[in-house]
Amino acid sequence: MGPPPPRAQKAMNVMKDFGFSTRDVKPVLKELMRVYENNWELIEENGYQVLIDRILEVQDSKGTGDTNQDGTVCNEPDTEPVRKRLKKQDEMQISSPMLASDGLGESSDKKQKSVAGDFLDTSITKRNMVPVSPLMAVGGKEPGPASEHPLIGGEMLPQSSHLEDRDTGSGERDEPVSPLIARRQTRASARTLQSSPTQDMSESPLGRTYRRLNRPLNESMIEKQPKIEPGTEVIPGTGSAAVPLRIKDEPVIDEVPIAIVRPPPPDMDVADDEGHQPQLTQTTSSESSKGTQNADNGNGNRKASPANASCEKGKTSELVSVHKPSSSNINVASSGTGEVNISITCNSDPQNFHMPNLDTVFKMVEERCLKSYKFLPPDFSVMKVMKEICQCVWEMGSESNASKQENIVKLAPALDSLKKSGVRNMLDGMPECSSFDSLKSDKSEGSKLVQMNGHCGNQGVNENAKCERRGKRKEPLAPEDSSSNSLVVSQQPQVALGDVRPPHDVTDISRGEERIRISLVNDVSSEKYPSCFYYIPHNMAYQSAYVNFSLARIGDEDCCSDCYGDCLAAIPCACARETGGEFAYTSDSLVKDAFLDECISMNREPQKHQQYYCKVCPLERSKKDLSLAPCKGHLVRKFIKECWSKCGCNKQCGNRVVQRGITCNLQVFFTPEGKGWGVRTLDELPKGSFVCEYVGEVLTNTELYSRTVQSTGNAKHTYPVLLDADWGSEGVLKDEEALCLDATFYGNVARFVNHRCFDANLVEIPVEVETPDRHYYHLAFFTTRKVEPYEELTWDYGIDFDDHGHPIKAFKCRCGSKFCRDMKRSKARSKAVVMK
Numbered sequence: 001m002g003p004p005p006p007r008a009q010k011a012m013n014v015m016k017d018f019g020f021s022t023r024d025v026k027p028v029l030k031e032l033m034r035v036y037e038n039n040w041e042l043i044e045e046n047g048y049q050v051l052i053d054r055i056l057e058v059q060d061s062k063g064t065g066d067t068n069q070d071g072t073v074c075n076e077p078d079t080e081p082v083r084k085r086l087k088k089q090d091e092m093q094i095s096s097p098m099l100a101s102d103g104l105g106e107s108s109d110k111k112q113k114s115v116a117g118d119f120l121d122t123s124i125t126k127r128n129m130v131p132v133s134p135l136m137a138v139g140g141k142e143p144g145p146a147s148e149h150p151l152i153g154g155e156m157l158p159q160s161s162h163l164e165d166r167d168t169g170s171g172e173r174d175e176p177v178s179p180l181i182a183r184r185q186t187r188a189s190a191r192t193l194q195s196s197p198t199q200d201m202s203e204s205p206l207g208r209t210y211r212r213l214n215r216p217l218n219e220s221m222i223e224k225q226p227k228i229e230p231g232t233e234v235i236p237g238t239g240s241a242a243v244p245l246r247i248k249d250e251p252v253i254d255e256v257p258i259a260i261v262r263p264p265p266p267d268m269d270v271a272d273d274e275g276h277q278p279q280l281t282q283t284t285s286s287e288s289s290k291g292t293q294n295a296d297n298g299n300g301n302r303k304a305s306p307a308n309a310s311c312e313k314g315k316t317s318e319l320v321s322v323h324k325p326s327s328s329n330i331n332v333a334s335s336g337t338g339e340v341n342i343s344i345t346c347n348s349d350p351q352n353f354h355m356p357n358l359d360t361v362f363k364m365v366e367e368r369c370l371k372s373y374k375f376l377p378p379d380f381s382v383m384k385v386m387k388e389i390c391q392c393v394w395e396m397g398s399e400s401n402a403s404k405q406e407n408i409v410k411l412a413p414a415l416d417s418l419k420k421s422g423v424r425n426m427l428d429g430m431p432e433c434s435s436f437d438s439l440k441s442d443k444s445e446g447s448k449l450v451q452m453n454g455h456c457g458n459q460g461v462n463e464n465a466k467c468e469r470r471g472k473r474k475e476p477l478a479p480e481d482s483s484s485n486s487l488v489v490s491q492q493p494q495v496a497l498g499d500v501r502p503p504h505d506v507t508d509i510s511r512g513e514e515r516i517r518i519s520l521v522n523d524v525s526s527e528k529y530p531s532c533f534y535y536i537p538h539n540m541a542y543q544s545a546y547v548n549f550s551l552a553r554i555g556d557e558d559c560c561s562d563c564y565g566d567c568l569a570a571i572p573c574a575c576a577r578e579t580g581g582e583f584a585y586t587s588d589s590l591v592k593d594a595f596l597d598e599c600i601s602m603n604r605e606p607q608k609h610q611q612y613y614c615k616v617c618p619l620e621r622s623k624k625d626l627s628l629a630p631c632k633g634h635l636v637r638k639f640i641k642e643c644w645s646k647c648g649c650n651k652q653c654g655n656r657v658v659q660r661g662i663t664c665n666l667q668v669f670f671t672p673e674g675k676g677w678g679v680r681t682l683d684e685l686p687k688g689s690f691v692c693e694y695v696g697e698v699l700t701n702t703e704l705y706s707r708t709v710q711s712t713g714n715a716k717h718t719y720p721v722l723l724d725a726d727w728g729s730e731g732v733l734k735d736e737e738a739l740c741l742d743a744t745f746y747g748n749v750a751r752f753v754n755h756r757c758f759d760a761n762l763v764e765i766p767v768e769v770e771t772p773d774r775h776y777y778h779l780a781f782f783t784t785r786k787v788e789p790y791e792e793l794t795w796d797y798g799i800d801f802d803d804h805g806h807p808i809k810a811f812k813c814r815c816g817s818k819f820c821r822d823m824k825r826s827k828a829r830s831k832a833v834v835m836k
């Protein structure tokens, strides 16, 4: 046996660093080499993730035992240290590129493949082939090679011939299922120009892409996003994607020039009952920086300076400063009276500086964060982050009290910013939630608003009374405080500015993103708004989804560059080829009857139509379950292909309907039947009318699965839709190619369209616009019949109410259709119970 080849040696060295012995690593490496057919890239990807996972899996499956070369297990103390190291590696990956591969070229790579295989073969005696990752099959439960079963891996059959058992019976896989090998390029015309998804996606984990899909993409347009690991939160930064990640609950104050935030003096003025504005005097930045310099004790901890002392009432006060020499300081101060103050000092020219309105500043920071990180939860607010900081300071500072203090620290914005933000005007239109309610009651008692600014701490009634008295004061304050916008944290329930904005604009839930306004009404209950989400008019890729709009990938046969004006007015062009040489649309922009009826029938009687059964179903694979359930089948759908930018026709061409967006008047309304919010049309819509597209984040199924498990576990309404209409045209799909749309956090009006069994008035049709690659496409809703004004719009989610693994969470169906599948199922169940 010669020395191990460099890549194998390197893998073992890296694993050694994590504490895995060569004995542990070798058999697994060998196994992976076989399964991945010596494809080192797959093994090295993400810092040997698959190797690490598999080693741990093997160790888990054998208790904590170590694996001998002959496959037997010997006891090893504990894998915990290794796991800790791995955790560390994960953390490192946040701030450093993934472990680099050795960079060997293609030819040496090929040579290595065989050498590595040889080395491993000779160094390891026989072992059972056990599938390693979800990409691979599980012994005994996995379908055999495509050739062994006529229905798998590209065969399409009506659903009635669903596979019962695709087990080879041997309990072993004879052939590895490598996504790279099994992939077949059946849509050759579209894909000859296609670059490898693996290449395009091979960014470091740090540089996950987040791409806008409503414009052509090239590498230079790809916006980078730091990988956000579960359990970490984004904290506002100034735009750099470099480091600003923190582990949840870890109070880290970044150097963010949010605003000058200074504690008020003891007799800080506030608005009185008549709403008079407090008069504040300006603190110059030079003064404040002088103050902090004076207070510096040399080790970054600061004692309260005169400038900061005003909040402390002479008690045991402390001030910590995060100092960035050139631009800003952040001071966090606490006092014996239980106040935590955050003070941010900007070193700018006092002549040119004026204190901006705080909530405008927060909005700006939020916008910047969104730009930088691309994905923020809809309820993200800088105010919340500030509150977190204060809460953490308070909790850590008061230690034993910490658990009791939950939710009692609130930021109190200076009254002028509240007033400027129109809070008072909004008070009557508040949604029914506790924080809004508390603000409402504050409005009725002006003096309570005073408390927000009053530095009341936990002094109880007397202190509050003091605040009220202060509120009556109208004299100007000392000059140094004129523009200080104070964020005072007291231990009383107060109003958070971040909670004040209404979650939706009821006059137009799309916030101007659509060509028409989409109003929101509830005549049924007191629920004023749907849950928070960002309205987006076009799909957006979340992180790992492979969506490539490059023009180079559109061949001549996939566009009509020679056309001019309206394609519908001339002889059908190349863009009509997909629909049998005839355009799918009439000149009135309606889907033609024959095409539409076929699509409707496909939804209503799927068993009569072609189904594709995946050899390794991406849906099952994403569950990361070792025992992959057999594919449940995917309908092979008909596509509409629209003309696009590489075509010679104009934007008004009759073969461009979906891409022009919503044109009918829609309304989101609260359904009386208990389905939550729904959508209705305000116009009469003829059969075949385009209503809207289903818009959301483009996710891989793995991402969707993690979301479903982690975040939307208890969600009442869920919004994912598979983009599986073309899964049948290729072999095993890679994770980044098997996509879905999730409208939970980002979506358009379609996220409100409710389900109706069988006779829904909308049908979804896949539409190819920007890319002939049908991993990604648009999902458009068209009417199945004439729809009257104010009729609710519905579509059949295709949900099997007995299938609890379906991405759309099962619900009790209230569709009201006489064909309701859920009702039938309930009836059948109760019949069965009676018969027993």
Ligand SMILES: C[S@@+](CC[C@H](N)C(=O)[O-])C[C@H]1O[C@@H](n2cnc3c(N)ncnc32)[C@H](O)[C@@H]1O
Pocket (backbone or CB within 6 Å): 530, 674, 675, 676, 677, 678, 716, 717, 718, 719, 750, 751, 752, 753, 754, 755, 756, 808, 809, 811, 812, 813, 814, 815
């Ligand atoms: C895509 S959302 C539709 C909008 C949702 N009604 C809302 O208020 O946000 C899907 C969810 O709506 C509810 N839903 C949709 N159709 C329904 C039906 N026929 N009966 C009962 N609930 C339904 C279910 O909670 C489902 O998970």
